[in-house]
Amino acid sequence: MSKHSEHKRKHDAQEKVSKKRSKHSKDKKHKDKAVKDVSDVTEVTEKITEKVTETVTEITEQVAGDVSKKEQKSKKSKKDKSKKKKHDQSSEKSESGSTESADSTTTSSTLHTDPDAARAFMKEQEISIADPTTKEILLPLLSFDDLPLPDKLTAGLRNFKQPTPIQAASWPYLLAGRDVVGIAETGSGKTVAFGIPALRYLNQLPKEKHPSIRVLVVSPTRELAIQTYENMRDLLAPLGLNVVAVYGGAPKFEQARAAREASVIIGTPGRLLDLINDGAVNCSKVGYLVLDEADRMLDTGFEQDIRNIMSATPNPLAGGQRQTVFFSATWPESVRELASTFLKDPVKITIGSDELAASHNITQIVEVIDDPRQKEYRLEALLRKHLKEIGKNGKVLVFALYKKEAARVENTLRRKFDVVGIHGDLSQAARIQALDSFKSGRCNLLVATDVAARGLDIPQVQLVINLTFPLTIEDYIHRIGRTGRANTKGTSITLFTPQDKGHAGELINVLRQANQTVPDELLKFGTAVKPKLNAYGARVADAPMKAATKIVFD
Numbered sequence: 001m002s003k004h005s006e007h008k009r010k011h012d013a014q015e016k017v018s019k020k021r022s023k024h025s026k027d028k029k030h031k032d033k034a035v036k037d038v039s040d041v042t043e044v045t046e047k048i049t050e051k052v053t054e055t056v057t058e059i060t061e062q063v064a065g066d067v068s069k070k071e072q073k074s075k076k077s078k079k080d081k082s083k084k085k086k087h088d089q090s091s092e093k094s095e096s097g098s099t100e101s102a103d104s105t106t107t108s109s110t111l112h113t114d115p116d117a118a119r120a121f122m123k124e125q126e127i128s129i130a131d132p133t134t135k136e137i138l139l140p141l142l143s144f145d146d147l148p149l150p151d152k153l154t155a156g157l158r159n160f161k162q163p164t165p166i167q168a169a170s171w172p173y174l175l176a177g178r179d180v181v182g183i184a185e186t187g188s189g190k191t192v193a194f195g196i197p198a199l200r201y202l203n204q205l206p207k208e209k210h211p212s213i214r215v216l217v218v219s220p221t222r223e224l225a226i227q228t229y230e231n232m233r234d235l236l237a238p239l240g241l242n243v244v245a246v247y248g249g250a251p252k253f254e255q256a257r258a259a260r261e262a263s264v265i266i267g268t269p270g271r272l273l274d275l276i277n278d279g280a281v282n283c284s285k286v287g288y289l290v291l292d293e294a295d296r297m298l299d300t301g302f303e304q305d306i307r308n309i310m311s312a313t314p315n316p317l318a319g320g321q322r323q324t325v326f327f328s329a330t331w332p333e334s335v336r337e338l339a340s341t342f343l344k345d346p347v348k349i350t351i352g353s354d355e356l357a358a359s360h361n362i363t364q365i366v367e368v369i370d371d372p373r374q375k376e377y378r379l380e381a382l383l384r385k386h387l388k389e390i391g392k393n394g395k396v397l398v399f400a401l402y403k404k405e406a407a408r409v410e411n412t413l414r415r416k417f418d419v420v421g422i423h424g425d426l427s428q429a430a431r432i433q434a435l436d437s438f439k440s441g442r443c444n445l446l447v448a449t450d451v452a453a454r455g456l457d458i459p460q461v462q463l464v465i466n467l468t469f470p471l472t473i474e475d476y477i478h479r480i481g482r483t484g485r486a487n488t489k490g491t492s493i494t495l496f497t498p499q500d501k502g503h504a505g506e507l508i509n510v511l512r513q514a515n516q517t518v519p520d521e522l523l524k525f526g527t528a529v530k531p532k533l534n535a536y537g538a539r540v541a542d543a544p545m546k547a548a549t550k551i552v553f554d
């Protein structure tokens with residue numbers, strides 16, 4: 001072996017040991033160039049078709065070409081070998097036993113991701129993928145650097161170390177244009193999971209003289225719509241496109257005016273439909289549609305609004321170019337059948353248990369209280385103890401069930417504590433003010449109805465107290481999910497009375513699923529779980545979605 005090749009061998013080995021860190025920035029430059037080349041080609045294509053819905057195969061070929069370009073430039077024989085492997089084995093076989101033969105495989109969208117590391121990640125994070133169209137899966141994307149986007153567009157991710165499991169697992173599919181149902185625990189970064197593919201989609205569209213709505217995100221509550229708007233606005237800022245939030249309780253005229261200049265709308269169903277019906281919002285060019293908190297959106301209350309919104313956008317089942325994405329932490333069977341009517345061959349991606357599951361970052365405590373009239377005394381005692389323990393920087397969120405109850409409890413607590421409240425009887429301005437005060441820490445105690453149960457990402461909520469049990473076990477999961485977010489720890493305390501005994505079985509299952517203590521007093525109510533009804537009042541059948549191949553790495 002010549003001195004030169006010996007030196008090269010050592011150098012390559014060193015690179016491998018240091019996880020290719022030193023060559024990574026070089027690769028990155030090549031990658032950005034290659035990505036740009038690819039996106040130029042795509043742009044031309046899209047001028048003809050408006051949006052290319054890339055199939056997995058197309059993406060595979062595209063990225064194989066991408067790899068090839070890089071490798072030609074680098075002229076390294078070692079890289080050529082690796083390229084061949086990547087090209088030959090561009091996807092993971094899903095049949096049982098595929099894991100053992102997949103030691104050198106990777107996927108189209110994981111250029112830099114080590115397939116072994118990706119499989120280990122799937123196993124560790126309990127990622128399961130069910131795709132009705134193929135027995136092959138795309139491996140997760142383990143680093144932000146693997147995203148097929150120039151660095152300048154992903155600046156918004158720099159605060160995070162790496163993609164969360166739902167981001168890692170859903171991006172390859174979302175970037176390939178597939179419809180996705182993504183189920184992952186509360187506080188696990190689902191907003192960025194659907195936000196980044198929106199960024200990619202918008203970035204590929206030809207520049208428009210007069211903007212039209214291309215991305216639509218539907219949220220169940222005004223506060224969540226505002227929060228998602230802020231997140232999307234920041235994430236999409238490098239594109240220089242307008243993002244608008246439309247929701248009830250605020251002047252329609254201003255929202256309508258802003259919507260005329262916008263490419264992205266985040267909205268609650270009622271106001272969105274209002275604006276669509278007024279002709280102020282035109283959704284006929286929407287190519288990327290997200291139902292956030294999808295199970296809530298498909299619930300009886302919103303079902304008709306969602307049908308109407310969907311029908312104002314291109315219908316993929318009738319040849320329209322719309323990618324449809326559903327995300328939630330809960331996915332009850334009661335909504336699955338309805339969901340499948342809006343989706344085309346959806347890939348279902350689940351992080352963790354396929355059963356109803358609370359975030360494992362939360363310590364769940366259940367106190368059974370025999371006399372419901374004692375609940376509020378107990379609440380006061382809990383607040384005295386925990387507010388002191390938590391200190392000024394921590395926050396406590398108390399959930400009531402009804403608006404009147406929330407208002408009454410807030411007023412009672414005000415005699416002893418600094419407290420704000422949020423519920424549907426308040427004006428929108430008062431709701432926003434209360435939430436701002438809680439978010440900023442000016443007041444560290446909030447009493448809320450389920451209007452604050454879903455999606456809200458409030459820093460440093462250490463404790464959630466369920467003063468009154470919610471109407472559904474899914475709401476319980478979302479309520480307590482206001483704590484223990486983004487890998488932090490939190491606690492929930494639920495005051496459970498004999499009036500709530502119908503929920504005992506489901507609650508026990510949720511506690512057991514998360515390895516939490518089940519108090520004997522709760523067990524006394526029994527462990528039976530009542531059959532659920534779907535949106536039409538019928539008992540939920542078992543096979544709501546198209547049969548799919550499910551891959552679980554265990």
Ligand SMILES: Nc1ncnc2c1ncn2[C@@H]1O[C@H](COP(=O)(O)OP(=O)(O)OP(=O)(O)O)[C@@H](O)[C@H]1O
Nearest residue numbers: 160162163164186187188189190191329455457486
């Ligand atoms: N890759 C990441 N690494 C660390 N934190 C992240 C990452 N992505 C997002 N986050 C943060 O995690 C927090 C929770 O994210 P997000 O609100 O999107 O959760 P979610 O899964 O939608 O929760 P929910 O089910 O309650 O709606 C946010 O503060 C967000 O900034």
